[in-house]
Amino acid sequence: MKCNYRNCYYLIPSEEGNRRYCDDDCYKAEKSFREKGNYANKKKTFNQIEFAEKILSAAYKKYGSQIINSSIIRAENMDWSIYTGTSLINEVDVNIVGSYGYTLFIDNTIKIYKL
Numbered sequence: 001m002k003c004n005y006r007n008c009y010y011l012i013p014s015e016e017g018n019r020r021y022c023d024d025d026c027y028k029a030e031k032s033f034r035e036k037g038n039y040a041n042k043k044k045t046f047n048q049i050e051f052a053e054k055i056l057s058a059a060y061k062k063y064g065s066q067i068i069n070s071s072i073i074r075a076e077n078m079d080w081s082i083y084t085g086t087s088l089i090n091e092v093d094v095n096i097v098g099s100y101g102y103t104l105f106i107d108n109t110i111k112i113y114k115l
């Protein structure tokens, strides 16, 4: 089996059991790689939330909570998969992004809430 550290190509002899790394250095090096990756992912998600919140905030300033065509928001390239929570407001599901919420309706309209 190949050592689990991504930059090491050492093959661990099978008679050495189920060891996943050739030594502690490889283990630590891989661990440090993964931690950096996690940090980068978290930062990326955080930036996307911040970006989505800015878009919603700008649209809310302009249109308030009236129902608008979602193409107004789509034009801003918002990532719709990003939200920090969900809530039920007046029996409608609302996706929460920071201090704003929105409901995307099937007729391509959107309602924005300031929480």
Ligand SMILES: [Zn+2]
Residues within 6 Å of the ligand: 003, 004, 005, 008, 009, 010, 021, 022, 023, 026
């Ligand atoms: Zn190794």
